[in-house]
Amino acid sequence: MTVPSYEDDKAEVLRISRDYLILNGVLDVEGLKELWSTEPGYIYFNRSGHNYTREAWLRLWAHYRTRFSHAKAYETSDVEVEVVGDLAWVNCLRSGETHWISSDENPFANEDPNQVISRSTEIFRREADGWKVVHVHFSLTEERIVTRELSDVIH
Numbered sequence: 001m002t003v004p005s006y007e008d009d010k011a012e013v014l015r016i017s018r019d020y021l022i023l024n025g026v027l028d029v030e031g032l033k034e035l036w037s038t039e040p041g042y043i044y045f046n047r048s049g050h051n052y053t054r055e056a057w058l059r060l061w062a063h064y065r066t067r068f069s070h071a072k073a074y075e076t077s078d079v080e081v082e083v084v085g086d087l088a089w090v091n092c093l094r095s096g097e098t099h100w101i102s103s104d105e106n107p108f109a110n111e112d113p114n115q116v117i118s119r120s121t122e123i124f125r126r127e128a129d130g131w132k133v134v135h136v137h138f139s140l141t142e143e144r145i146v147t148r149e150l151s152d153v154i155h
Contacts (some may be wrong), residue, residue, distance in 0.1 A: 067102035
């Protein structure tokens with residue numbers, strides 16, 4: 001068995017990171033399941049300020065899938081990738097354009113509905129079946145007000 005080089009690992013982690021942002025941007029629950037670790041203890045921090053388990057995040061995206069859309073795919077900049085053994089991380093800025101398309105009340109009404117800019121930190125772990133996302137943290141680049149709790153959606 002050939003051991004991947006540092007550069008091979010970096011390239012694979014970057015590929016998965018790009019896939020993650022694409023799938024996350026279109027709320028592709030089934031695709032995200034393939035990229036995320038199934039370990040139950042990992043926590044993910046959304047730009048809303050809320051944190052979720054893997055299953056809660058998948059339920060949230062299933063809920064929002066018919067409620068908003070991305071008018072433009074996420075674009076990344078200032079990308080940094082590091083690999084240390086079986087752990088890796090990616091830091092970047094990302095921007096995208098979203099639109100609320102549901103007749104339901106828009107919980108993001110106080111935000112600019114078109115442009116979303118955030119900092120992203122993604123943590124990966126090499127598991128038996130390859131690199132998996134084990135943590136993400138998205139932070140808005142400016143102060144935003146979360147307009148309602150989302151606990152009714154994810155629980």
